[in-house]
Amino acid sequence: MKLKTAVATAALLLPLVSGAAGKPPPKPAATQKQPVENTYHGTTVADPYQWMESATDPKVQQWTDTQNAYTRATLDKLPGREGLRQRITELLSWKSPAYGGLEEKGGVILAMKFQPPKQQPTLVVLGSLDDTSKERVLLDPTQVDPSGKTTIDWFQLTHDGKKVAVSLSKSGTESGDVSVYDVATAKALGNDVVPRVNGGTAGGSLAWNAQGTGFFYTRYPRGEERPAIDREVYQQVYFHALGTPTEKDTYALGKDFPRIAMTDLEASDDGKYTFARVANGDGGEFELYLHGPTGKWAQVAKFTDKVVSARFGSDGAAYLLSRKDASRGKVLRLPLATPTLDKATVIVPEGEATVQSILPTKSRLYLMEQLGGPSQMRIVDLAGKPLGLVPTLPVSSVGGAVRQGADDVLFANSSFTTPAAWYRYSAADGKVTKTALARTAAIDMSDVEVVRTEATSKDGTKVPLTILKKKGTKLNGKNPAWLTGYGGFNISITPGYNPMAGLWLEQGGVYAVANLRGGSEFGEAWHQAGSLTKKQNVFDDFYACAKLLVDQKYTQPKKLAIQGGSNGGLLMGAAVTQHPEQYGAVVARVGIYDMLRTELTPNGQFNVTEYGSVKDPEQFKALYAYSPVHQVKDGTKYPSVLFTSGANDPRVDPFHSRKMVARMQAATSAPKPILLRANAETGHGAGTPLNARIEEEVDVYSFVFNELGMTYKPNATKKPTAPAPQ
Template sequence: MRFLWWVTLIVVSFCWDDCVEKSWAKESALKYPDARREDQVDTFHGVDVPDPYRWMEEDVRTSEEVAEWVAAENEITRKYLEAIPERAGIEERLTKLWNFERYSVPTQTAGKFFYLKNDGLQNQAVLYVADTADGAGRVLIDPNSWSEDGTVSLGFMAESDDAQYLAYGRKDAGSDWSTIYVMDIASGEQLPDKLEWVRWGGVQWNAEGTGFYYTRYPEPETDEQHQALAIKPAIHFHKLGEKQEEDELIYSRPDEPTWSFDLRRSDDNQFLVLMISRSTDPQNQVFFKRVDESVDAPFRPLIEDFENQFWFLGNVDEQLYFLTDFEAPTKRVVSLDVASLTGDQSVRKRMTEIVPADEATLEGVVLFKDQLVAMYLKDVISKVKAFELDGKFLHDVGLPGIGSANGFSGRQSDTETFFSFTSYVAPASIFRLDLESGKSTLIRQPEVEFDRSLFESRQAFYTSKDGTRVPIIISHRKGLERNSENPTLLYGYGGFDISLSPYFSVAYATWMEMGGVVAVPNLRGGGEYGEAWHQAGKKLNKQNVFDDFIAAAEWLIDEKYTSTPKLAIMGGSNGGLLVGASLTQRPDLFGACLPAVGVLDMLRYQNFTAGHFWRDEYGTVDDEEEFRALLAYSPYHNVKPGTVYPPTMILTADTDDRVVPMHSFKFGAALQAAQAGPAPILMRIETRAGHGAGTPTTKKIEETADCWAFLWKNLRMSGGE
């Protein structure tokens, strides 16, 4: 019964290969909505740069012209997609495959266990509290009751130390903005507290449970909340029961409006540790103060520059532990005795190495009472090790296979922790790790209607343009014949020190059932091989990322996995930039393109919402050398009229206030106007959705069905087994 859904797909597409050439031009001769061009020209360092679609930067909620253009684009796209006979069958299979129980890694506080669970097709996961890690628990928060369409979601959460109260963020329509609420955990009663204009940083309770620290931003001007720059954050302390305007200011830097803050309280309630970032780069400043000092007492500096990452892990008395890339591109653990510091001493010279750098990249460390649990990435595969607090190796943490392990959080006093394990062919299972014995126990394993025994993943390495060796993981049905005819999805990211490690995706599983190949290269700019790998793909080195991606496409073709007419590329956010740049640089190489919520106007990205955080990643137009590098690859500015572009569907969302939709609007309008070939250039603009977080399950299924249907038609697929 597993593959009966293919019967419909194969029957309706039986004549596709025979009649596609005759009907291609007719089917693709789409009439796009009129997009007004204006004579806007900006001059950067003596270079005139046209920006004919500047008007598309206006908010779709307030601009009638933009709203009408969006509606017209969506109408064309919906007619195109709904006319693909196979789409209904694809959505049906996605819905069936998505319908399985999914659990988050549990956390524990004061003997209570908290976890998220989705029964299968619920739009939002439900928060439960239980007396045991694998217990049934009771519903604490059900976000599905907050809206009929499932577009209001649960964001960050934090329990007080005694598990009496829960502070949580509530997000609307996928926006980065959150509103903080507080509830009594035992009774489920909602407290009157309501804190607005919160974006990032989470919540840190005081030890007494009478209030918490949080970061808020100034209230934006009317109708500017999804467009205006996110600047001037400030840390406040909120006392339960008081109004937000009465909250006490703890820390702000009005002289540095683009800096962001992360405040942590040590588990023993001795220290408040403040980490300050100026961008999305991991390098940060560190300040601290004693918890029992007055509010007016200043934070003392430990690290006052942005040369290295120093992530606070915890403390043992006066000894503070940090994860750092100082003198260690793949990162290490160091400690610092703050009691012995004097004003004229170099903090870096006073640090003691605990866990030295390894060939593998140290991605994260958790400090427990008598050990450190360290999570490594070795050629994109998870390895976990335990060390004593002096750095002596204890043991490897057993993992059930080759894939990705995540979790391992907890308080320093915990004697157990929990983690998930997943791969491209195995959904995430949940394990308990006994910290004393070092043994792992399976506590939850999902049941999915996907026969993993029929599929396989393997890692290979290919050579990029400049000779760099790049890893790639290829997943597909076992017994795949390399005949250059396999529809292949090449997915990439390559940026912000983010690693793409293996994980199970219903979308990928369905694609593989359709006979497709999933290929994920680990491009420079990510964090797979430490800070050196990241630096090799940022700012003036950004072209390396596109070269790596293009080389992956050429390698897949050379290895006869696929061919240009059967090769699709996809990526989101920074990955949307990757697809946009690759598409404009090599339009001849790809059979279809799916850039999603991408950063596509590289000359003006820093003017909107979170864009200023990306300056250290991309560079800015303020620097002439960086401007010329940005202009050379900016997708919007490199669309060339009269070019034959491959079939492309650009995806964005109207409430995306991370990468504002103007990027996709301007790029899409330019691409439609420039297209010299018959292939469609479509815009899929989701409503009441954002950058991705909090997207309802129904919208995820619909979007994936649209993407796979678009590829089914344009890669000329004929079905799986």
């Protein structure tokens, strides 16, 4: 999955079909079944919708068009839709810019800037952290592609800050080609386009050499080097010298990597050393390789060493984050003169918080730590002596730390009620100053309470749950509530300002976020307790959170909407099939629903180390027990469900949504709609244009409002003063 942010998929770009006013649109005809069976370890499993896995079959395309027409006929006539459209457009098009991905090299600071109404973020050079008028645009993808469908995947500066390599992909494919730009002139170096450095399966990365004359990069198989089935796997590391044809790039590393290797590259500040961190798929196992002045690559850590990340210091050492006998992480110091693990020493032992990442500076280490959802930034010296905490917002997330000078840092900080801003921390006096890179609030949440509580899961595990509600909200069981979660891939849902949550709250709703097992909230043990054969724990945790909202009278089942995307879409599929009586509406975005067939897809192969494989008897048993499409029961009264998918999705094949919709429509005995919103021009969420995102949210919120019996109230809106466009 390799998700870094919340899933935001795009709009349906198909003709609209309206139903007759006041009457529900006619439901699509029952989906054709074909007799197909598969046998796993002696268990025969019927798969009557296997024919729907082909995206190129005209019958599948016709079926999808019919479903989209039914969805449009259902959604387009809903009451309150235009009011919601106006409000959602206002919120998601808020003029105050957002900045992310800051990087500084050679005195140059670059950032990604999201400035509505632009459809995609732009790459800008920041002239000053305190005066945004001094910034300039380096690359605007909407100038490259006026359709708004091209996006910047990531960028990497040379050590002197004079050149930048940028990965660009189209239409949500995440298949990124790298181009090199001159930072001063913003002009592309035309001969240096390296194809398919980034992908939706193994991601992508590069690291410049010291002179800025070339870079190591991640390379997928090209042309006929491998069969078509292998072109999204077998990622390796190559070196590209500027000014030479990419066909002459030289192999560096990776022939012995796993088939499902995912590699991140990072160079030291002087460019003399480069780390390659190699993941074995999505399950959280990593190897570490080092390239140094000798010109050779050497392995530093094996999968069994449980070194999960590494950063270069400025003191001739590297700092490694290890989970060997330390589920919540410990920090090792590794001298680069003798880069073998037996020479590494523990300088920060495992503590109460889970170490997520490290930033070394001249005389300090800044540790980004997870605390069950919220996070903090802790400081130690290079010997591990505690130096306190960086002051941050309460119940907030901290990230993106960038060194400034010797020991100062820039960092991003956001809470559920405060928009993200970049702050400068001064090591000399311990003061935090807000920079000009701060987004204003699109919606006022000053009257919102943030309640941190715990639900008790089936096996007694305490599961963190954050509940947002307006002050004075009565706990009478009558409030509409919105619950979301993820629970997988060592990813935590951290606090963040979400204007769509604000919309829900201003309309009288309660908004809740569950921190489920499978994430990184409490270290690797917490992750492992929600993966492989223990995945059912995630679904039990989510149900416990839903039940708490009902038991404590925040809401009632028919007023409870749930939403999740990707692995969270799988969560929605499991939730609705295991406890259909608990929910009033379900929004399942770009999810996995056939756990027995997912590993046959390119990215599904990477997921095996997280979910398991049908080839293993015990893992098959666990997968089959919760696989949503196989757990749909005929004659069950299912709640309303809206499924979304993107045809270009490189992470979750859209066939999952097709099969799940067909199965649920055939099985349900309730009059509630089971809808598919299949987008022909987007992917998993990355790169979705702003207008397309707005269209999807209009569909989602009008659907949920209608199914929970809510009426949109424009007079509930509190409008802060919009800043002048920058």
